[in-house]
Amino acid sequence: MESNRTVLVTGGSGFIGSHLVCSLVLKHTDWRIINLDTLDYCCSRRSLQAVEDRSNYSLIRGDICNPQLVNHIFNTENIDVVFHLAAKTHVESSFESPSCFHRVNVEGTQVLLSAACQAPHTLHRFIYISTDEVYGAGPGQGLDETSPLRPNNPYAATKAAAETHVLSYWDTHRFPVIITRSNNVYGPRQYTEKVIPRFLSLLRNNRKCTIQGTLPKSRHFLFVADAVDALLLLLEKGIVGEVYNVGTSFEIPITHLARELIKTVKNVPDSQVKDWLEFVPDRPVLELRYPITCDKLKQLGWREKVTWTEGIRHTVKWYQDNPDFWWNTEEDQRPITEEFQHVMDTSGLCSSTDRIQT
Numbered sequence: 001m002e003s004n005r006t007v008l009v010t011g012g013s014g015f016i017g018s019h020l021v022c023s024l025v026l027k028h029t030d031w032r033i034i035n036l037d038t039l040d041y042c043c044s045r046r047s048l049q050a051v052e053d054r055s056n057y058s059l060i061r062g063d064i065c066n067p068q069l070v071n072h073i074f075n076t077e078n079i080d081v082v083f084h085l086a087a088k089t090h091v092e093s094s095f096e097s098p099s100c101f102h103r104v105n106v107e108g109t110q111v112l113l114s115a116a117c118q119a120p121h122t123l124h125r126f127i128y129i130s131t132d133e134v135y136g137a138g139p140g141q142g143l144d145e146t147s148p149l150r151p152n153n154p155y156a157a158t159k160a161a162a163e164t165h166v167l168s169y170w171d172t173h174r175f176p177v178i179i180t181r182s183n184n185v186y187g188p189r190q191y192t193e194k195v196i197p198r199f200l201s202l203l204r205n206n207r208k209c210t211i212q213g214t215l216p217k218s219r220h221f222l223f224v225a226d227a228v229d230a231l232l233l234l235l236e237k238g239i240v241g242e243v244y245n246v247g248t249s250f251e252i253p254i255t256h257l258a259r260e261l262i263k264t265v266k267n268v269p270d271s272q273v274k275d276w277l278e279f280v281p282d283r284p285v286l287e288l289r290y291p292i293t294c295d296k297l298k299q300l301g302w303r304e305k306v307t308w309t310e311g312i313r314h315t316v317k318w319y320q321d322n323p324d325f326w327w328n329t330e331e332d333q334r335p336i337t338e339e340f341q342h343v344m345d346t347s348g349l350c351s352s353t354d355r356i357q358t
């Protein structure tokens with residue numbers, strides 16, 4: 001590993017970003033890690049408590065869509081590596097406000113690419129964190145990286161659009177990009193709008209787990225430490241211009257997931273599990289499952305280390321031990337429109353820069 005690297009992590013205060021930042025700051029004490037984040041509603045400063053006093057970590061509170069700010073960072077900070085995670089990520093909200101998702105996920109990515117490509121200091125890697133959802137709902141077998149993209153929700157469409165911008169920089173400028181497409185990631189500190197913490201939060205408040213529709217929707221879940229390992233490996237061994245799926249063989253129907261969490265958290269017999277389930281109407285497009293293969297990543301040496309049994313036990317325990325981490329969890333249960341208005345009002349999509357620590 002090279003020493004004295006400067007790494008810019010966008011969205012480093014979010015769920016995956018905060019785990020990545022902690023890992024980078026603690027493992028690479030000779031690297032400078034800069035986190036560029038608006039500190040949107042889905043962030044807690046507490047996610048980065050373990051590193052906030054470290055001299056090799058700094059947070060710039062700012063918007064990736066702000067070209068003045070982003071150009072300034074690339075002109076002054078000698079950035080070697082970008083992990084680009086900043087995004088609007090809540091699929092349900094993307095149906096309500098697709099233009100907001102377009103602005104951050106597509107235009108924001110474009111702003112970063114442009115600034116990074118024109119920076120006086122040559123960038124070593126630009127790693128874009130995309131999603132398996134760009135493939136759309138898949139058939140029975142796993143999709144590899146050459147499969148066509150058929151995003152079928154606004155969130156996935158913006159991620160796919162951003163990918164095309166990223167790849168165009170490789171095609172046009174041989175700009176050293178790598179794209180990852182990951183399954184659902186879970187673990188401690190994930191905001192309570194995502195399915196596992198949402199179920200845990202509802203159960204904690206003695207409310208039922210709400211399941212959208214009655215069709216057998218299922219998801220693959222990868223533990224966050226394994227997702228971070230994949231990103232770090234790709235920084236070392238990934239081939240520029242390439243796309244890598246980051247997947248797990250573990251798949252679970254959402255109804256089974258709810259049942260498992262109900263049994264664990266409420267400690268009830270099978271006969272009473274249904275009392276904690278409620279079926280609600282589907283969202284506009286229902287994706288049944290996203291099967292992917294990740295042989296390409298495995299050829300570089302990556303293996304999933306954390307089993308579902310270990311990962312979910314650790315995650316449930318973390319939410320039980322940190323019940324007040326997301327102080328406003330009650331607000332997450334509001335209808336989407338109201339929730340999204342709240343996001344717009346408080347998201348801090350600011351043009352000002354707030355350098356928290358250097």
Ligand SMILES: NC(=O)c1ccc[n+]([C@@H]2O[C@H](COP(=O)([O-])OP(=O)(O)OC[C@H]3O[C@@H](n4cnc5c(N)ncnc54)[C@H](O)[C@@H]3O)[C@@H](O)[C@H]2O)c1
Binds near residue numbers: 013036037065129183
């Ligand atoms: N969580 C998953 O299951 C999953 C799976 C595949 C891919 N991804 C991708 O990984 C990335 C991170 O996902 P996550 O689950 O950690 O999301 P998250 O919602 O927890 O975090 C997103 C982060 O981006 C920041 N952000 C939003 N708009 C910004 C802006 N304009 N400027 C700067 N920062 C901004 C937020 O404040 C937040 O810290 C996303 O790009 C997402 O598409 C996530």
